[in-house]
Amino acid sequence: MIKRIFKYLANLKLAILILLLIAVVISIGSFIEQNKEIQFYQNTYLIQIFSIPFWKIIIFLGFNNIYSTWWFLILLMLFGVSLACCTILQQLPTLKFSRRYYFYKQKNQYNKLTFAINSSKVFPTHLSYNLINKQYSLFQQSNTFYAYKGLISRIGPIIVHISIICILLGSTLGSLNGFNSQEIIPKTEVFHIQNIIRNGIFSSIPQKTFRINDFWSIYTSNGFIKQFYTDISLLNGQGLETQRKTISVNNPLLLKDLIIYQTDWGILGLRLKSNSKNNPLIIYQIPISKTNTLNKKIWISALPRINNNLKRFIILIRDNRGQVTLYNSEGKFIKNINIGDNLGNENIKESNLKFTDIISSTGIQIKSDPGIKLIYFGFFFNH
Template sequence: MTAKDTFLSKFSTITAAPQTFFKRELVPFLADLRLAIALLLLIALFSISGTVIEQGQPIAFYQANYPEQPALFGFLTWKVLLTLGLDHVYRTWWFLGLLILFGSSLTACTFKRQIPSLRWFSRTWNFYTQPRQFQKFALSATLDQRSLDDLAPLLASRRYRIFRQGDSLYAHKGLVGRVGPIIVHIGILIILLGGITGALTGFIAQEMIPSGNTFQIQNITDAGPWATPQIPKDWSVKVNRFWIDYTPEGNIDQFYSDMSVLDGKGNEVKRKTIHVNEPLTYKGVTLYQASWAIAAVRVRLNNSPIFQLPMAQLDTGGKGQLWGTWIPTKPDLSEGVSLIAKDLQGTLIIYGNDGKLIATARAGMGTEVNGVTLKILELVGSTGLQIKADPGIPLVYAGFALLMAGVIMSYVSHSQIWALQADGQCYVGGTTNRAQVAFEREVIGILDQLEQTNEPALSLVS
């Protein structure tokens, strides 16, 4: 053997090793049903943790709710939570890795088990030519002096598709029952692909916008590593008006935002009034009505020009929502009053510098304070918007559609019947992948019709 032959032999051995490992080790490992079940349980477990643990909150939130002393369950602290990425489970590398591994397992199972089963099915179209071949069926029968010409119309009336070759017959129905599991696998793979796409390219933002203002999406709270192209730069949104409908008891019934989408030149391209469960969607970005606040109050002192003062939310210790601001009543800011509001209905409480209640007022009313007339013109509300973009959603919807179709298809029984006419006798046998009892009744009914005078010799094998 020459040096060249030796080199080529070693090179072929080296290149064949990865292929051998892939075919004999990796693919069987991935196609193992136990691995798929374990991965599915892990994905479900971490998905539950992502539902229970608040996602995308600031560090201060987790420090307050998951302190080190005492640790939740004895080990879960804010440091552990942030280290493991449990504050953004669905975008962590290990969760995406689980999805990819599960998808690989399903793919391996599809190509190693499901598709070969269809190839096996194509081989079952071989017509049986020996009577002994019918002994393997769970349900078989031998009939005297009956022909395939008598059997074929009975099978056709029950929607069997019939094939004949000489003295042999093959018939089947319900082929979609064999294809259904493959469709289920494809649907799950598309759902996984949609989830991975959304995790890598989607983003979540929150904005608090006063009524009448225009904004571009900037306050991103959570985003995938490839989400930047999805964040809109060529259009903005204007909040034309925000208002709240109240019940007769004074409780909030619904809050609304009339919003316009503006192109780069400021032209309106879409307009919609949104409320809870009725968002605005434009170019794959969805704006949800999530919360509200009081942004400012517009007031006038005596005959002064109208000026607008911002209002800040006050800390009430979880006992409701209050907003307040301070209004100077003298040019040198030496005196002023505090204004408190709890909603947009227009009732405000006025306190002096000493903290004592001076008066209550409503929008449009004038009140004497510190020797001047304070007129409350309007409370300006802010709409709280939650903004999401998930390019994987169409894939997820398509995957679920295929999944449901595949599940329905899988419930269809795939029934097969073979027959052979030989030596003056007709041999019949059949099998099905589900609903065995119903199939046996169907075959017996066919045989009863075929043999109306003499009882067929049935051979049932359990």
């Protein structure tokens, strides 16, 4: 019974059918956004099918997280088992049969072949020369020859099957045991892995401690961001640094079981200092709001009212290079100021406010994928 099931799974048509189903599912996953909040699907997919909101169908079928659903993993498993059965029951026996030498010496042996034989007298040396010249592998036993070519074509499908099976196993292992976390951390802050956006059924979140030592950006002459960097440290249980690296886009920090990527950046607020003669030193941390315009990030905030006579002023920040732009409440430009400058003018000179820092943050993606080595091995084995 089991042998019959394995023979059925080794069917080429079945493997192609499963592969087509996987391709259809992957295409659905490319159209429907993955790993979003439920509210996103409620606001995006408002149409109804048979009086059922489409977003409910997406959630019920798992189309919001296709690559981790049980039925997609079953499809991958069936495809892998089908390839394994095909390799063991068909490809390996065919390879073994092809490597045997069959020296036919009787006339009735040739009569069993599926093609006609025209016998003619040839010289052995002339025959062997022509076979070798046509890229045949030649074996000779007395006056009998055995020649073959194309053995590599028997090995090729086996290599392809093994590589695909490794990729499938790696993808399944990563889906079941891996996780993905996205953290937005201000510089100089210590953090743990908390904001999990995707995790497998059997995944375990490591209790590691990190510190963002610094964050900075490099800009082009046109004012566009060219690259951003994060100086990050791994800390032990006593708070001591055990590993440190400056990461950037496409240059992650590789740990034993984690990969830490630089993904994004942002600005959380401003620091201002007031040190007038009549008032003690006061440090203000002003929150800001982000908006996007013309594919650029812009942050907007307002100065605090130091006294009742102080008018409200608007601060606009275009990047984290240490410069902000000051506007009045009517939107009229006042001036640009840098870190360390006073905000003083005819309206706010008595407040003696000084711009001391931009509180920037870095976007860190922490990923664990136990199956990535199998996937790389599968691609390497295939090449």
